[in-house]
Amino acid sequence: MIGKVKAATKTKLLDAALRIIREKGYTATTIDDICRMAGVTKGGFFHHFKSKEDLALEAANHFHQMASALFESAPHNELEDPLDRLLGYLDFRISILSSDLPHCTCLLGTMVQEVHDTHPAIRRACDQFITYHANQLARDIELARQRHKPDAEWSAESLGLHMQAVVQGALLLAKARQDHEVAAESFRQLRRYLELLFR
Amino acid sequence: MIGKVKAATKTKLLDAALRIIREKGYTATTIDDICRMAGVTKGGFFHHFKSKEDLALEAANHFHQMASALFESAPHNELEDPLDRLLGYLDFRISILSSDLPHCTCLLGTMVQEVHDTHPAIRRACDQFITYHANQLARDIELARQRHKPDAEWSAESLGLHMQAVVQGALLLAKARQDHEVAAESFRQLRRYLELLFR
DNA sequence: GAACCAAAACCGACCGGTTGGTATGTGTCA
DNA sequence: TGACACATACCAACCGGTCGGTTTTGGTTC
Numbered sequence: 149m150i151g152k153v154k155a156a157t158k159t160k161l162l163d164a165a166l167r168i169i170r171e172k173g174y175t176a177t178t179i180d181d182i183c184r185m186a187g188v189t190k191g192g193f194f195h196h197f198k199s200k201e202d203l204a205l206e207a208a209n210h211f212h213q214m215a216s217a218l219f220e221s222a223p224h225n226e227l228e229d230p231l232d233r234l235l236g237y238l239d240f241r242i243s244i245l246s247s248d249l250p251h252c253t254c255l256l257g258t259m260v261q262e263v264h265d266t267h268p269a270i271r272r273a274c275d276q277f278i279t280y281h282a283n284q285l286a287r288d289i290e291l292a293r294q295r296h297k298p299d300a301e302w303s304a305e306s307l308g309l310h311m312q313a314v315v316q317g318a319l320l321l322a323k324a325r326q327d328h329e330v331a332a333e334s335f336r337q338l339r340r341y342l343e344l345l346f347r
Numbered sequence: 348m349i350g351k352v353k354a355a356t357k358t359k360l361l362d363a364a365l366r367i368i369r370e371k372g373y374t375a376t377t378i379d380d381i382c383r384m385a386g387v388t389k390g391g392f393f394h395h396f397k398s399k400e401d402l403a404l405e406a407a408n409h410f411h412q413m414a415s416a417l418f419e420s421a422p423h424n425e426l427e428d429p430l431d432r433l434l435g436y437l438d439f440r441i442s443i444l445s446s447d448l449p450h451c452t453c454l455l456g457t458m459v460q461e462v463h464d465t466h467p468a469i470r471r472a473c474d475q476f477i478t479y480h481a482n483q484l485a486r487d488i489e490l491a492r493q494r495h496k497p498d499a500e501w502s503a504e505s506l507g508l509h510m511q512a513v514v515q516g517a518l519l520l521a522k523a524r525q526d527h528e529v530a531a532e533s534f535r536q537l538r539r540y541l542e543l544l545f546r
Numbered sequence: 547g548a549a550c551c552a553a554a555a556c557c558g559a560c561c562g563g564t565t566g567g568t569a570t571g572t573g574t575c576a
Numbered sequence: 577t578g579a580c581a582c583a584t585a586c587c588a589a590c591c592g593g594t595c596g597g598t599t600t601t602g603g604t605t606c
Contacts, residue, residue: 175375179565180564191571191581195580199567200567250464257519261456261519262371263375271522302536306532310537312520317515320456320516321515334512345539378591387557388556389593392556394554551605552601553600555598555600556600557596558598559597568586568588571582573580574580574581
């Protein structure tokens with residue numbers, strides 16, 4: 149009626165998983181870690197997830213939902229010119245970087261790098277969601293191409309994936325250096341690339 | 348006299364570590380895994396490394412040595428124009444992608460993403476070696492800048508790091524999709540960026 | 547080159563703590 | 577009262593690391 153008072157236990161577990169896995173990686177994250185942060189016992193955990201891998205799959209989906217909502221509701225999506233939306237996307241990503249690292253990194257990239265060879269199901273899920281996001285970008289890239297550079301020889305899909313690669317790589321470097329600025333700089337380089345491409 | 352007949356045990360352990368960590372990640376790799384592949388027992392392992400973290404540090408260094416030697420001896424380094432060397436570097440990276448994934452991915456990026464928050468020493472080592480490699484690129488970038496675009500407003504260091512970000516991100520996407528081609532495409536996008544920048 | 551020796555290299559059984567997972571209870575609400 | 581949501585207690589496997597012992601190696605002396 150007045151709205152959900154207590155956050156569902158499952159959501160608390162998923163939020164905790166999101167946080168801890170991004171901090172420590174998938175394998176190093178223990179179920180007890182997640183339970184502790186969520187204030188739930190192991191029994192509760194296994195009531196909602198049938199295994200750790202199952203949690204990872206649901207966490208990937210949970211992250212995807214949150215990220216999609218965040219980027220779709222971002223202000224730059226209101227812009228009329230698809231190229232402005234793309235540049236605005238990068239500016240938005242740069243602005244997000246000011247929050248703490250474990251909060252602004254990508255769960256999908258973190259997990260898939262670690263388990264791509266050992267957990268096929270997780271790999272597939274991460275691949276699917278990353279591809280989804282790349283395709284979202286590719287949509288605007290194609291529109292911008294038609295408007296500004298109709299005879300360009302590169303494909304929108306390829307550029308969309310490249311943008312995702314830069315995002316993942318930049319966040320990785322930020323972790324390595326413990327400094328957001330290197331990621332911001334990389335996003336600015338990518339921004340310059342787009343400007344050169346569409347000019 | 349005729350050359351080393353048997354590879355030193357320590358080298359065998361490091362090679363095994365390189366391989367398995369890149370496949371399964373640092374945490375999921377057990378010391379027994381490495382011993383099995385190297386044909387060494389646990390006692391032998393702990394004779395050479397005082398802990399698993401110690402192994403990681405030495406493995407990072409080992410990888411750095413190998414990668415440095417590989418890229419420094421690559422044919423593109425003979426080219427006279429620094430810009431050609433940079434483009435040649437990317438072509439070389441694309442050509443390397445034809446070998447199997449666990450053999451052409453970067454140990455440093457794989458490890459640091461996973462342990463940046465939990466193993467400061469490993470993080471520092473990976474950061475150091477990645478930065479070294481970025482600086483190697485930055486040297487040629489600066490030379491190319493002076494020759495082709497002396498009034499450019501971007502810094503060589505920033506672009507060197509961006510190139511490393513693309514490399515890391517592209518390899519991550521390749522793992523996610525189990526397909527080298529996406530990495531090759533990303534390298535080609537980066538190549539186009541360089542051409543646009545210096546034109 | 548044989549005999550010797552100390553140190554380095556290597557072995558493999560073992561240990562304590564951890565981890566993913568299970569079996570079984572208990573409270574609550576329709 | 578029965579289905580659901582969660583807690584408690586527990587387990588077997590595993591993992592990093594230790595330890596006492598054996599083999600290999602390389603230098604020295606005669």
